[in-house]
Amino acid sequence: MRPRMLDDFVGQQHLLLPGKPLGDAIRRGDVGSTVLWGPPGTGKTTLARLMARHTDRQFVPLSAVSEGVPRLRELIKDAEDRRRLGRGTILFCDEIHRFNRGQQDALLPAVEQGVVTLIGATTENPSFELNGALLSRCRVWVLEALSPADLRHVIDRAMDDRDSGLGALGLVMPDDARDALAEVADGDARRALTVLEAAAQQVGIGGTITRELTLEALARRVAVFDKNREQHYDLISALHKSVRGSDPQAALYWLARILAGGEDGLYVARRLIRMASEDIGLAEPGALSLTIAARDAWQMLGSPEGDLALAEAAVYLATAPKSNRVYVAWKAAQEAAESTPAAPVPLHIRNAPTTLMKELGYGAGYRYAFDSPAGYLPQTYLPDQIAGRNFYEPGAFGYEKRIAERIKWWQERGSEAS
Numbered sequence: 001m002r003p004r005m006l007d008d009f010v011g012q013q014h015l016l017l018p019g020k021p022l023g024d025a026i027r028r029g030d031v032g033s034t035v036l037w038g039p040p041g042t043g044k045t046t047l048a049r050l051m052a053r054h055t056d057r058q059f060v061p062l063s064a065v066s067e068g069v070p071r072l073r074e075l076i077k078d079a080e081d082r083r084r085l086g087r088g089t090i091l092f093c094d095e096i097h098r099f100n101r102g103q104q105d106a107l108l109p110a111v112e113q114g115v116v117t118l119i120g121a122t123t124e125n126p127s128f129e130l131n132g133a134l135l136s137r138c139r140v141w142v143l144e145a146l147s148p149a150d151l152r153h154v155i156d157r158a159m160d161d162r163d164s165g166l167g168a169l170g171l172v173m174p175d176d177a178r179d180a181l182a183e184v185a186d187g188d189a190r191r192a193l194t195v196l197e198a199a200a201q202q203v204g205i206g207g208t209i210t211r212e213l214t215l216e217a218l219a220r221r222v223a224v225f226d227k228n229r230e231q232h233y234d235l236i237s238a239l240h241k242s243v244r245g246s247d248p249q250a251a252l253y254w255l256a257r258i259l260a261g262g263e264d265g266l267y268v269a270r271r272l273i274r275m276a277s278e279d280i281g282l283a284e285p286g287a288l289s290l291t292i293a294a295r296d297a298w299q300m301l302g303s304p305e306g307d308l309a310l311a312e313a314a315v316y317l318a319t320a321p322k323s324n325r326v327y328v329a330w331k332a333a334q335e336a337a338e339s340t341p342a343a344p345v346p347l348h349i350r351n352a353p354t355t356l357m358k359e360l361g362y363g364a365g366y367r368y369a370f371d372s373p374a375g376y377l378p379q380t381y382l383p384d385q386i387a388g389r390n391f392y393e394p395g396a397f398g399y400e401k402r403i404a405e406r407i408k409w410w411q412e413r414g415s416e417a418s
Contacts, residue, residue: 001158001165001193002046006054010189011043011150012143022141029055033111033118035096035126035135038143041188044121047143048092051119057088060116064098069106076110089116096120097129104134111137145187152182154189158196166200173209180211184218235261236271239314243272244279248318255314259307269295272313283323283398290316321398329392336386343383378414 003009006026009016016023025031031051036044052059060075079089091110093099099107110116111134118138122129126140146154155178158165185192199209199217235258242250258268272294276287294313298306352363367377380387394400394407 001154001161003050004053006050009043009046009050010153011146012047014144015141026051026054031055031090031117031119033138035120035122035130035138035140036143037122037124037126037140039145039187040123041185041190041192042143042146043189044143045092045094048090048119048121052090052092055088055090055117057090057117058082059090059092061092061094064093064095064103069102072103072106076107076115079110079116083115091116091118093118093120095122097122097124097126099130101131104131108134108137146189147187148179148182151185151187151189151192152178155181155192155196158193166196169200170206171200171203171209172207174211177209177211177214181214181218184215232263239268240271240275240279243275243314243317244322246318246322248315251314251318252311255311259303259310265298265303265306265310266295268310269298269313272310272317275317278327279322279324280317280320281323281326281400282403283321283325283395283400285399287317287320321395321400323395323397323400325393325395325400332391336389336391340383340385343385346380346383348379349381374413376410376413378410378417 006016006023014020016026018024018027031054034051036047038044049059051057058079060079062072062075075091079091082089091107093107107118111118120126120130120138126135126138130138155173159171159173159178160167162168181192181195185195195214195217196209199213200207202213202217203209235254239251239254239258242254255268259265269291272291273288276291280287291313294309297309300306301309347361348363348365350357350362352358357363365379367379369375369377371377382389394404396404
């Protein structure tokens with residue numbers, strides 16, 4: 001069912017409609033080295049083949065997984081011979097993110113000299129996986145997951161096509177079954193066609209592919225997640241920003257996606273602890289304790305029982321009052337410490353364990369706070385270079401509102417003493 005003409009290609013209209021740069025370049029037959037980045041089953045390989053067809057170049061596939069530098073050099077030599085005969089070569093590198101540095105270095109001169117036009121396909125962020133020299137010589141196009149409407153078109157075409165599809169089998173597939181498959185295929189045309197083929201084999205010639213059978217053929221939808229690449233960081237970012245944005249529904253959803261993808265619960269717990277410090281802080285001091293308790297609970301119970309503790313922590317953080325005032329204060333204090341690394345400790349708050357130190361004035365004039373019934377006596381504690389600096393300014397919500405009142409009272413006592 002792979003399209004043979006650009007007009008038959010389904011999806012990616014943001015790239016291929018007339019007036020769009022990639023579509024116009026293919027129609028002109030003028031395509032340069034390119035990286036196609038997108039989810040599985042969105043047409044990366046098909047698009048590369050169409051580029052070769054529309055530009056009348058030889059399509060040469062290369063697997064980054066199974067073929068090394070010697071094979072790559074053979075293909076480049078063949079491309080040089082072909083070029084002398086007046087025909088160009090499109091070298092298609094599937095899973096180009098798996099190319100090691102040696103493979104990339106061997107490929108670079110041929111791309112620079114125009115011996116081959118490189119078309120790379122990847123599901124991973126190319127800026128993480130390709131070296132800068134190779135990436136700078138390629139135009140990166142981002143493909144999107146196919147919409148249910150796009151997938152319905154793919155399914156309809158496969159059911160009706162008598163030559164390459166299932167049209168000759170006389171199958172019946174009601175609309176609700178087609179719609180269900182278009183929805184649960186998660187934007188992946190290859191997956192939709194694989195499920196359709198499995199269902200067709202099960203019912204046989206003239207059979208009916210029902211919605212129930214379609215879902216059975218699908219088996220199980222797999223969470224889109226990886227543990228050390230872009231999806232990992234995207235989903236963790238989504239969880240963090242949902243918590244920060246006080247949306248418990250989204251926080252639960254992204255947490256469920258992350259755990260369903262196989263992420264280590266301890267890693268998630270560490271991220272929740274970070275959120276408690278960075279985004280809640282002293283607006284709700286109990287947040288840090290609860291997230292640490294959730295970590296301990298997960299470590300004791302494991303998954304799936306311990307996952308509930310992480311969910312409880314995520315909801316607690318999302319619904320807690322928010323403050324990044326401690327985070328901001330800590331950054332400011334670090335900058336001050338770096339800019340005044342030799343500022344001396346004021347004499348009156350220095351330790352004075354020996355007679356000589358006392359004679360030199362260490363500890364002289366220190367006022368013991370508990371000599372006051374209120375437990376507070378105003379005095380300076382910062383070095384002279386940064387005296388009067390305010391790093392921490394409490395917010396107006398949650399527990400920080402009480403902290404602000406307390407600091408105000410201390411400031412008033414200091415003004416009176418002055």
